[in-house]
Amino acid sequence: MKLVPLGDRVVLKQLEAEETTKSGIVLPGQAQEKPQQAEVIAVGPGGVVEGKEVKMEVKVGNKVIYSKYAGTEVKLDGEEYIIVKQNDILAIVE
Amino acid sequence: MKLVPLGDRVVLKQLEAEETTKSGIVLPGQAQEKPQQAEVIAVGPGGVVEGKEVKMEVKVGNKVIYSKYAGTEVKLDGEEYIIVKQNDILAIVE
Amino acid sequence: MKLVPLGDRVVLKQLEAEETTKSGIVLPGQAQEKPQQAEVIAVGPGGVVEGKEVKMEVKVGNKVIYSKYAGTEVKLDGEEYIIVKQNDILAIVE
Amino acid sequence: MKLVPLGDRVVLKQLEAEETTKSGIVLPGQAQEKPQQAEVIAVGPGGVVEGKEVKMEVKVGNKVIYSKYAGTEVKLDGEEYIIVKQNDILAIVE
Amino acid sequence: MKLVPLGDRVVLKQLEAEETTKSGIVLPGQAQEKPQQAEVIAVGPGGVVEGKEVKMEVKVGNKVIYSKYAGTEVKLDGEEYIIVKQNDILAIVE
Amino acid sequence: MKLVPLGDRVVLKQLEAEETTKSGIVLPGQAQEKPQQAEVIAVGPGGVVEGKEVKMEVKVGNKVIYSKYAGTEVKLDGEEYIIVKQNDILAIVE
Amino acid sequence: MKLVPLGDRVVLKQLEAEETTKSGIVLPGQAQEKPQQAEVIAVGPGGVVEGKEVKMEVKVGNKVIYSKYAGTEVKLDGEEYIIVKQNDILAIVE
Numbered sequence: 001m002k003l004v005p006l007g008d009r010v011v012l013k014q015l016e017a018e019e020t021t022k023s024g025i026v027l028p029g030q031a032q033e034k035p036q037q038a039e040v041i042a043v044g045p046g047g048v049v050e051g052k053e054v055k056m057e058v059k060v061g062n063k064v065i066y067s068k069y070a071g072t073e074v075k076l077d078g079e080e081y082i083i084v085k086q087n088d089i090l091a092i093v094e
Numbered sequence: 095m096k097l098v099p100l101g102d103r104v105v106l107k108q109l110e111a112e113e114t115t116k117s118g119i120v121l122p123g124q125a126q127e128k129p130q131q132a133e134v135i136a137v138g139p140g141g142v143v144e145g146k147e148v149k150m151e152v153k154v155g156n157k158v159i160y161s162k163y164a165g166t167e168v169k170l171d172g173e174e175y176i177i178v179k180q181n182d183i184l185a186i187v188e
Numbered sequence: 189m190k191l192v193p194l195g196d197r198v199v200l201k202q203l204e205a206e207e208t209t210k211s212g213i214v215l216p217g218q219a220q221e222k223p224q225q226a227e228v229i230a231v232g233p234g235g236v237v238e239g240k241e242v243k244m245e246v247k248v249g250n251k252v253i254y255s256k257y258a259g260t261e262v263k264l265d266g267e268e269y270i271i272v273k274q275n276d277i278l279a280i281v282e
Numbered sequence: 283m284k285l286v287p288l289g290d291r292v293v294l295k296q297l298e299a300e301e302t303t304k305s306g307i308v309l310p311g312q313a314q315e316k317p318q319q320a321e322v323i324a325v326g327p328g329g330v331v332e333g334k335e336v337k338m339e340v341k342v343g344n345k346v347i348y349s350k351y352a353g354t355e356v357k358l359d360g361e362e363y364i365i366v367k368q369n370d371i372l373a374i375v376e
Numbered sequence: 377m378k379l380v381p382l383g384d385r386v387v388l389k390q391l392e393a394e395e396t397t398k399s400g401i402v403l404p405g406q407a408q409e410k411p412q413q414a415e416v417i418a419v420g421p422g423g424v425v426e427g428k429e430v431k432m433e434v435k436v437g438n439k440v441i442y443s444k445y446a447g448t449e450v451k452l453d454g455e456e457y458i459i460v461k462q463n464d465i466l467a468i469v470e
Numbered sequence: 471m472k473l474v475p476l477g478d479r480v481v482l483k484q485l486e487a488e489e490t491t492k493s494g495i496v497l498p499g500q501a502q503e504k505p506q507q508a509e510v511i512a513v514g515p516g517g518v519v520e521g522k523e524v525k526m527e528v529k530v531g532n533k534v535i536y537s538k539y540a541g542t543e544v545k546l547d548g549e550e551y552i553i554v555k556q557n558d559i560l561a562i563v564e
Numbered sequence: 565m566k567l568v569p570l571g572d573r574v575v576l577k578q579l580e581a582e583e584t585t586k587s588g589i590v591l592p593g594q595a596q597e598k599p600q601q602a603e604v605i606a607v608g609p610g611g612v613v614e615g616k617e618v619k620m621e622v623k624v625g626n627k628v629i630y631s632k633y634a635g636t637e638v639k640l641d642g643e644e645y646i647i648v649k650q651n652d653i654l655a656i657v658e
Contacts, residue, residue: 471657472657472658473629473652473655473656473657473658474655474656474657474658475655476621476622476650476653476654476655476656477651479655481652481655486632512655517619517650518617519614520616520651521615521617523617525580536603541630542600542629542631542654544600544629546629546657553654553655556579563566
């Protein structure tokens, strides 16, 4: 099964947060800051979205930084994804 | 009786949530997270909605992921449906 | 006396909620969920509303589902009506 | 003295609420629901308002239903009026 | 010194509220309802404001009714003025 | 060092508030109302800002009244400035 | 690794706040006001963003003042950056 995003939506997969603080303490998942880096898994077709032309600029495989409070978490086949609008992607990490 | 959605509205039917957690405990309906997967039952004609041209991209029978807090629950002939705007559908599951 | 709606407004009359739950208990009016089905009583002319062209798609006599929190309740000659914008009508029931 | 409304504004004068409930009890002004019927006293010229073309559709003397929470109450020569935007008028009562 | 309003701004000077209630009690300034009548002291040039063409319709010397919660109070040479956008002026009093 | 504002931004320097109330009491800075008069120090180029054409109407040296809650306070070389959008300037004082 | 901003986004690096108050007391990081001066590290391509044409006006290396509550803090290779929309940059410091 795969996710095919609509319009200007992009499917992201979060990159693993570093599990260890600088002082060497291993943090359990909860106590960590939510990492904002993710990999692009699928990209919508763009086009006219809410009456505005959107051109898709990210590609599958891009590492991106996305806006902390944006997106919808989705679970598919036990994997977690985040679906955001392209405009919530701030930058590509090269 | 059937629902004929107006404008950019789409009628969805939620897919059954898995009733069992990984540890094997059966959850009653309430305690389960609301599943976000649904099947498209009917699709509005699109066209100019709130002054913006909307082209319908989903089709009857598509399995879709929709935005958690979107939509209106509707009961017809004892069946429950959700009516959302197409823009609240995030992705098609293929 | 009759109501002649302006712009994209539609006058609705709520259809009676079923007074009996599945277990056979008769509910007084208060305890019932507000039914969302209504009949279209009058339809505004449409045209340019708030700077946007609106084409009216519902007709007098249509049974419709409308958005739960939308509309203004109006009493005329002891009868209760709801006036909604067409965009708050989600679907026609056929 | 008279009020000459600007743009898409309409001056209304509330019609008297019925002072007696169905059971025959006379209610003091406070306890009554604010009546939503009003008579049109003056109509603005319309034209471009907030960048949108507005055509005035109500006429002086029309009985109208207006949105419960809309409008500004104004007192002139001891008389009370309500000034609303035409878009807050829901329907004409004929 | 004088105020020259920009864009669709209008400088108003409040007209004195009647200091006496109907029962003849003289109210101190605080206890009175803020009067909504004002005289137009200066009128901006209009033109394109926030991307929308605005034509000025009020003139210096007009008595006007303005929206209760609109405007900014300004003190110049010990005199108090209110600066509003023309759209917050509801009607001219003739 | 100097501030070169972008788009429709304007750099203002507040004019000194009168330090003495009418009764002759000298107020410390805190207890005074924030003065709304300021001098224009620098003016952005205008042009298309947020998709809307903005023409700059104020000039360096103008005394202006600006909206009380608008703007961002900025400190540069120990001097305090306020940067506002031109639309938050209500009037020029001549 | 480097950040390549999308659309009208700009990557900033905060300039060091002066660590000493006028009275000579050295403040720890927390107690200091967040400095609003930053250096431009990378500039997005501009173009049509949310349906509006945006022309980029800042350049890499510019010292800028940005809006206090704007932007998203991002950590990359142990360095902290702020990503803002160009419209949240108030002025260039020359």
